[in-house]
Amino acid sequence: MARYRAKKKAEKLIEGDYAAQYNKLWNYCREVKRANLVSNVFMTVTEDGEEQDRFERLYMCLLACKKGFLAGYRPISGLDVEVENKLTSKWFVTELVTDLDIKDEDKWTFMTDKQKGLIQALHKLLPVVEHRMRVQHIYNNFKKQHSGLALNDRIWSLARASYKNLFVALMMALKEFNEGAFKWLVDNTTPQYWVRAYFCTSPKCDILLNNLCESFNSSILEARDRPILGMLETIRLYLMARMETKREWMRKSSGSVCPKILKKLEKVKNAASRCIATYSGDWFYEMRFMYGDRYSVNLASMKCSCRRWELNSIPCSHAMSASALTKEPPKSFVHEFYS
Incomplete structure (x- = not known):
């Protein structure tokens, strides 16, 4: 005392x-x-x-x-x-x-x-x-009635789904796995608030x-x-x-794209190896994924049917695979927000 x-x-x-x-x-x-x-x-x-x-x-x-x-x-x-x-x-x-x-x-x-x-x-x-x-806040309420690692993984898979058909498919799989958990989500949440498939693309942030x-x-x-x-x-x-530290950090960096974004591009390159790109003209490509999924990529408008590219404006693995068939460096397909 x-x-x-x-x-x-x-x-x-x-x-x-x-x-x-x-x-x-x-x-x-x-x-x-x-x-x-x-x-x-x-x-x-x-x-x-x-x-x-x-x-x-x-x-x-x-x-x-x-x-x-x-x-x-x-x-x-x-x-x-x-x-x-x-x-x-x-x-x-x-x-x-x-x-x-x-x-x-x-x-x-x-x-x-x-x-x-x-x-x-x-x-x-x-x-x-x-x-x-915040998805974590939604999950904290969800797990009061529906706990367990399997349901935790499914909730985050639903949140990360980048296009609506994938979200619907995952919801149907959840219904088969645990109908009570499915009903709780339908009754207590709105997908527009927490699911990437419904997010607006203008902020370029997912x-x-x-x-x-x-x-x-x-x-x-x-x-x-x-x-x-x-x-x-x-x-x-x-x-x-903090502002001065960031200024000094950026002064030491070279190139037109921010350093952290370049690191993310390197990670995407590894995932791109699992895609096969076929050119269909006018910067359009059809992407075949090794597990059977197919996507369409438009390098000119910087869009992919998986929507990941539109959501954060960093090329997804499908876009990266398509860009490999061009003479353009991957960083040229990154939005100016990251310059």
């Missing part, structure tokens, strides 16, 4: 008094806006009958982050806010729409957990955007997990243990350092 009190006293000396920092928030917001012109920084308070208003929430969108995103973004974002607070969700999404200048809603995708307030805010403010949900948020949250765990000013400053400095 004495050690705990000593630790708390030391933290107070280093970080400052938790409550006192809230009184400095207005000055902090003004200073951030002064040092980062045109940044969107503000907070709201609630009146609770006391002499001072009580802090409610704070929103911050730094200009450097916004400019960098808008200069080379893919139209997809992961969101994570308070679970059951509808007012907070609506407030946050409203500010985000303004900062990201979202106009072509049909080209945007947002990924969330199954947070009621956030889902309602998206449906009301952005009714046309694609909304995806993620099934909300790693966009989860990786950021894991990076700021230490910051979240600090008083509010310490937390905000730690996050701001983290973002600044």
Whole structure:
């Protein structure tokens, strides 16, 4: 107990008094806006009958982050806010729409957990955007009634199915294997939210997990243990350092395609060896897979009937096999998003 009190006293000396920092928030917001012109920084308070208003929430969108995103973004974002607070969700999404200048809603995708307030805010403010949900969250609810490794594998196979006929076939196989599990999925889920076969292709991203948020949250765990000013400053400095690290990393790379994408292309090359391509004219190819499946590839429009190429704009194994018959390097078939 004495050690705990000593630790708390030391933290107070280093970080400052938790409550006192809230009184400095207005000055902090003004200073951030002064040092980062045109940044969107503000907070709201609630009146609770006391002499001072009580802090409610704070929103911050730094200009450097916004400019960098808008200069080379893919139209997809992961969101994570308070679970059951509808007012907070609506407030946050409203500010985000303004900062990201979202106009072509049909080209945007947002990924969330199954947070009621956030889902309602998206449906009301952005009714046309694609909304995806984290597959792991769906599976966590599913396994409460239908557990087991075999069903786990089938759920992920369903989620990864890249075209609708494959999804339907896998669902029929699930029905034969476990009709109760099949019925649960039909009654409690909508494929458009979690199955690649139904995903929009405009964001060029086929993620099934909300790693966009989860990786950021894991990076700021230490910051979240600090008083509010310490937390905000730690996050701001983290973002600044991360952007510079990425700039230096890209300066050292050569070529027109990002290094990680080149590594993915190498993996796809191995899978392409199992395909046989037949040219049918005008950049069209018929692909025969060693297990009997057949696909059509159009190198000119960068499309394959398996839809994997359209979903993430990195050539699939079928496209890679077709490109091998041309004189074009595989990286020339990668979308400019990855340049």
